[in-house]
Amino acid sequence: MSFEVERIMSVKPTLPAGVRDYLPAEMLFREQILAKIRAMYEVFGFSPIETPAIEREEVLTGGKPPDMIIWRTATSTKHEGDDGLAMHYDLTVPLARVVAAHSNSLPRPFRRYQCQKVWRGEKPQAGRYREFMQFDADIVGSDSLLADTEIIWLMVSAMRTIGFERFKVRFSTRKVLNALAELVKVEPGSSLARDLFRILDKQDKIGRDGVAALLAKQFVAEEDRDPNDPDATESGLGFSEEQIKTVSSFLDITGSSAEIVEQLQQLFAGRSTLGEQAAADLRIICEGLTGFGVPAENWIVDISVARGLAYYTGPVFETTLLDLPEIGSVMSGGRYDDLVTRFTGESVPATGASIGVDRLFAAMEKLGLVEKRKTKTQVLVTIMDQSLTANCLEALRVLREAGIPSEVYMGPDMALKAQMAYALNQGIKFVIFVGQSEAEAGTVQLKDTSTRQQEQVTLPLLAQTVKSKAE
Amino acid sequence: MSFEVERIMSVKPTLPAGVRDYLPAEMLFREQILAKIRAMYEVFGFSPIETPAIEREEVLTGGKPPDMIIWRTATSTKHEGDDGLAMHYDLTVPLARVVAAHSNSLPRPFRRYQCQKVWRGEKPQAGRYREFMQFDADIVGSDSLLADTEIIWLMVSAMRTIGFERFKVRFSTRKVLNALAELVKVEPGSSLARDLFRILDKQDKIGRDGVAALLAKQFVAEEDRDPNDPDATESGLGFSEEQIKTVSSFLDITGSSAEIVEQLQQLFAGRSTLGEQAAADLRIICEGLTGFGVPAENWIVDISVARGLAYYTGPVFETTLLDLPEIGSVMSGGRYDDLVTRFTGESVPATGASIGVDRLFAAMEKLGLVEKRKTKTQVLVTIMDQSLTANCLEALRVLREAGIPSEVYMGPDMALKAQMAYALNQGIKFVIFVGQSEAEAGTVQLKDTSTRQQEQVTLPLLAQTVKSKAE
Numbered sequence: 001m002s003f004e005v006e007r008i009m010s011v012k013p014t015l016p017a018g019v020r021d022y023l024p025a026e027m028l029f030r031e032q033i034l035a036k037i038r039a040m041y042e043v044f045g046f047s048p049i050e051t052p053a054i055e056r057e058e059v060l061t062g063g064k065p066p067d068m069i070i071w072r073t074a075t076s077t078k079h080e081g082d083d084g085l086a087m088h089y090d091l092t093v094p095l096a097r098v099v100a101a102h103s104n105s106l107p108r109p110f111r112r113y114q115c116q117k118v119w120r121g122e123k124p125q126a127g128r129y130r131e132f133m134q135f136d137a138d139i140v141g142s143d144s145l146l147a148d149t150e151i152i153w154l155m156v157s158a159m160r161t162i163g164f165e166r167f168k169v170r171f172s173t174r175k176v177l178n179a180l181a182e183l184v185k186v187e188p189g190s191s192l193a194r195d196l197f198r199i200l201d202k203q204d205k206i207g208r209d210g211v212a213a214l215l216a217k218q219f220v221a222e223e224d225r226d227p228n229d230p231d232a233t234e235s236g237l238g239f240s241e242e243q244i245k246t247v248s249s250f251l252d253i254t255g256s257s258a259e260i261v262e263q264l265q266q267l268f269a270g271r272s273t274l275g276e277q278a279a280a281d282l283r284i285i286c287e288g289l290t291g292f293g294v295p296a297e298n299w300i301v302d303i304s305v306a307r308g309l310a311y312y313t314g315p316v317f318e319t320t321l322l323d324l325p326e327i328g329s330v331m332s333g334g335r336y337d338d339l340v341t342r343f344t345g346e347s348v349p350a351t352g353a354s355i356g357v358d359r360l361f362a363a364m365e366k367l368g369l370v371e372k373r374k375t376k377t378q379v380l381v382t383i384m385d386q387s388l389t390a391n392c393l394e395a396l397r398v399l400r401e402a403g404i405p406s407e408v409y410m411g412p413d414m415a416l417k418a419q420m421a422y423a424l425n426q427g428i429k430f431v432i433f434v435g436q437s438e439a440e441a442g443t444v445q446l447k448d449t450s451t452r453q454q455e456q457v458t459l460p461l462l463a464q465t466v467k468s469k470a471e
Numbered sequence: 472m473s474f475e476v477e478r479i480m481s482v483k484p485t486l487p488a489g490v491r492d493y494l495p496a497e498m499l500f501r502e503q504i505l506a507k508i509r510a511m512y513e514v515f516g517f518s519p520i521e522t523p524a525i526e527r528e529e530v531l532t533g534g535k536p537p538d539m540i541i542w543r544t545a546t547s548t549k550h551e552g553d554d555g556l557a558m559h560y561d562l563t564v565p566l567a568r569v570v571a572a573h574s575n576s577l578p579r580p581f582r583r584y585q586c587q588k589v590w591r592g593e594k595p596q597a598g599r600y601r602e603f604m605q606f607d608a609d610i611v612g613s614d615s616l617l618a619d620t621e622i623i624w625l626m627v628s629a630m631r632t633i634g635f636e637r638f639k640v641r642f643s644t645r646k647v648l649n650a651l652a653e654l655v656k657v658e659p660g661s662s663l664a665r666d667l668f669r670i671l672d673k674q675d676k677i678g679r680d681g682v683a684a685l686l687a688k689q690f691v692a693e694e695d696r697d698p699n700d701p702d703a704t705e706s707g708l709g710f711s712e713e714q715i716k717t718v719s720s721f722l723d724i725t726g727s728s729a730e731i732v733e734q735l736q737q738l739f740a741g742r743s744t745l746g747e748q749a750a751a752d753l754r755i756i757c758e759g760l761t762g763f764g765v766p767a768e769n770w771i772v773d774i775s776v777a778r779g780l781a782y783y784t785g786p787v788f789e790t791t792l793l794d795l796p797e798i799g800s801v802m803s804g805g806r807y808d809d810l811v812t813r814f815t816g817e818s819v820p821a822t823g824a825s826i827g828v829d830r831l832f833a834a835m836e837k838l839g840l841v842e843k844r845k846t847k848t849q850v851l852v853t854i855m856d857q858s859l860t861a862n863c864l865e866a867l868r869v870l871r872e873a874g875i876p877s878e879v880y881m882g883p884d885m886a887l888k889a890q891m892a893y894a895l896n897q898g899i900k901f902v903i904f905v906g907q908s909e910a911e912a913g914t915v916q917l918k919d920t921s922t923r924q925q926e927q928v929t930l931p932l933l934a935q936t937v938k939s940k941a942e
Binding site: 017022024045048051059069070072074075077085087096107108119121142146150291374390393404407412422 | 481482483484485486487488490491492493494495498499502513514515516518519520521522523524525526527529530533534537540541542543544545546547548550552553556557558567568569571572573576577578579580582583588590592594595601602610612613614615617618621628759762763764813814815816845846847848861864865867868871872874875876877878879881882883893896897
């Protein structure tokens with residue numbers, strides 16, 4: 001025990017860069033949205049788990065150097081085992097650890113959702129958070145395309161339940177790009193394949209001709225490249241005309257989901273088993289989505305979807321807001337069949353998607369979809385006359401016992417004007433006054449701050465009156 | 472983008488000491504309890520905020536060396552301003568920072584609740600967590616004892632809403648011990664006062680006579696004490712007989728809340744203004760609790776309550792479970808009028824309480840109050856005949872559209888026995904089968920796994936039938 005009086009000092013009440021507070025108006029809205037998503041995830045049979053923020057770094061990175069900047073932690077007085085700890089940067093790797101560690105007590109398939117903060121150490125910059133929330137749903141232990149189909153169905157349902165209509169879940173499969181690599185005789189997973197995909201990804205910036213030119217350009221080995229050019233744009237791939245023609249016919253593919261699948265099938269038919277499989281997989285997912293009645297305007301096959309993370313192995317998903325495409329994907333994921341292998345050697349098929357909660361809310365704010373209120377309180381009990389405090393508090397007791405969110409005003413400024421200003425500023429719908437005549441009659445004055453109507457109500461009828469007027 | 476196939480390595484899927492996973496059964500129970508507490512806090516007019524896990528260490532400690540072991544954080548690649556960061560160890564100090572930083576946009580009084588993980592770096596030991604959850608409610612900006620009374624009312628209501636009846640919120644005020652110090656001519660806040668309180672705190676262990684003996688024993692200056700004896704038991708206070716008599720009459724105080732207040736009043740009357748104030752404060756709180764109809768069996772004045780943290784200045788609260796007193800307080804708090812001073816120089820009155828969620832749940836588990844279920848899923852759709860998958864999925868669609876949590880089984884073992892085992896193991900109430908005759912008739916077999924009753928239901932009636940049977 002320490003009873004020392006705190007010395008008065010001046011510390012600035014500021015936050016580190018890249019983290020933020022949520023004040024009541026934002027929190028009440030966020031919790032309402034998250035509750036809707038949670039309810040939808042549960043309708044789809046997903047159950048919640050939570051994992052600690054602090055994990056062993058080796059668990060998070062697979063024992064390799066981290067491929068993003070992570071937050072490391074250490075206690076101010078070290079104990080045994082306190083070395084090599086870090087904060088999770090996503091919820092997928094912790095899920096893989098949970099599946100490996102608790103394999104006997106978890107069902108297979110395991111449908112889990114998880115909504116938690118994650119931490120990344122990127123350079124602080126405007127609008128980029130280093131502590132942010134993710135809301136994941138994954139199915140672990142099924143290699144069926146039905147699982148991937150369900151994840152897309154879930155993504156669409158989650159977006160719709162929180163009020164979005166103008167969005168598209170865009171999906172492809174990793175097999176598409178790997179099959180293309182196969183077709184042009186580049187080994188999937190090789191550094192050459194990485195270069196190929198990197199060049200394809202530039203199409204939006206440099207155009208079709210730019211891509212063709214880069215493919216044709218002379219290849220420069222990785223060790224000979226300018227280390228200051230992380231994109232290695234100076235290296236081409238030294239592709240032959242035939243190789244470039246194949247890539248071009250790939251880039252030509254466009255149209256509706258069915259048309260894209262059909263063209264993929266034609267491109268790969270007889271030339272790549274993996275490619276034929278990719279087309280077949282996408283066709284099965286499309287048929288499933290149609291069968292489930294998932295609104296056709298909310299999903300589309302898009303073979304430009306690749307997803308950055310190394311662990312994806314099959315279908316990959318992104319979600320674009322049609323009215324805010326520039327903010328990027330708000331809900332993304334894919335199949336990652338090899339992530340549990342890191343721990344057990346056993347390959348466990350898994351697929352899922354993750355909502356970037358903060359990005360989604362920034363979008364909802366921009367689109368005017370956010371309704372902000374500062375409190376759920378419905379009634380403010382004012383104290384006009386200190387000698388009648390007991391009568392006021394009796395009204396408060398009655399309201400709370402009926403489950404009506406209510407407060408009594410408690411200063412510092414007890415002027416009635418200040419009490420009213422508090423109610424109006426907080427957006428509290430009803431205000432209660434008790435004067436001498438009300439106290440004698442066992443009643444209160446109930447005023448609606450929006451209509452300004454006021455009426456005298458007896459205590460036994462107070463809760464019922466508030467409830468009926470609030471509707 | 473990186474498409475490298477992950478190398479297979481073996482990493483142990485273990486957690487650091489002192490942190491834990493929550494699997495679905497624990498999470499579903501926890502979320503149900505937290506939702507009840509949240510709803511009760513909102514009935515009392517509290518609104519949620521959330522603050523980042525990572526703060527500037529100076530903010531957390533007031534620029535002094537931390538008086539507990541904290542978790543420090545650093546990014547794996549440092550950017551400007553990434554020094555001196557740490558994870559919050561409670562939610563009270565972050566609240567004080569929020570109040571200082573957002574004083575213009577927050578109401579006064581500000582009633583806020585906050586439910587988040589906190590981190591402490593104590594030595595790992597069985598049953599002690601280093602990452603755990605707190606659920607706080609505070610009223611900032613009112614120096615009225617009504618605020619403290621409301622916090623106790625809230626504490627009792629929160630405990631009762633989650634099913635506890637046999638508990639007591641025990642409360643006192645810091646003024647009591649400070650007045651006692653005054654009475655025996657020891658300056659409150661001095662190191663001598665700390666020694667006095669430390670000795671009083673030993674009463675349970677060394678008895679009344681032991682306390683008196685220690686008080687009489689010769690005083691040893693702090694710098695001359697054995698540094699290996701953190702309790703400094705070897706030092707007495709060198710008290711006179713009269714001083715010891717005063718302390719003894721303090722320790723004699725016992726009885727009901729009203730009796731304790733009366734005896735405090737008698738002890739301090741005419742001798743300590745602070746002591747008279749302490750008795751008056753406690754009397755006002757007791758009258759308030761009685762007025763609000765807070766069950767008398769759930770609260771009591773207990774002048775042995777002191778609370779360890781240095782920042783408390785007035786009333787202090789603890790909550791003891793009568794059937795598990797040994798686990799300590801599950802919900803505690805007090806008034807801390809000077810915490811915001813750290814940031815602004817301005818003294819902002821504040822009072823509140825915090826639930827130690829993990830400790831509370833450990834208690835609920837010991838008391839058999841925990842109902843565990845692994846999933847909210849009510850219906851498992853099985854697939855007996857792969858050629859009828861479309862019919863099965865149609866039933867799934869119908870159920871989900873009606874908001875009934877439901878799943879389709881998706882392997883790996885598609886034997887009907889495995890599908891039934893999954894349903895039973897997960898505690899799923901209903902199972903659906905579709906055979907050839909059901910498919911032809913547009914019906915499904917709906918089986919109740921608990922009663923084993925089975926009936927044929929048409930798809931349009933399916934959701935309604937499940938809902939009525941589930942009641």
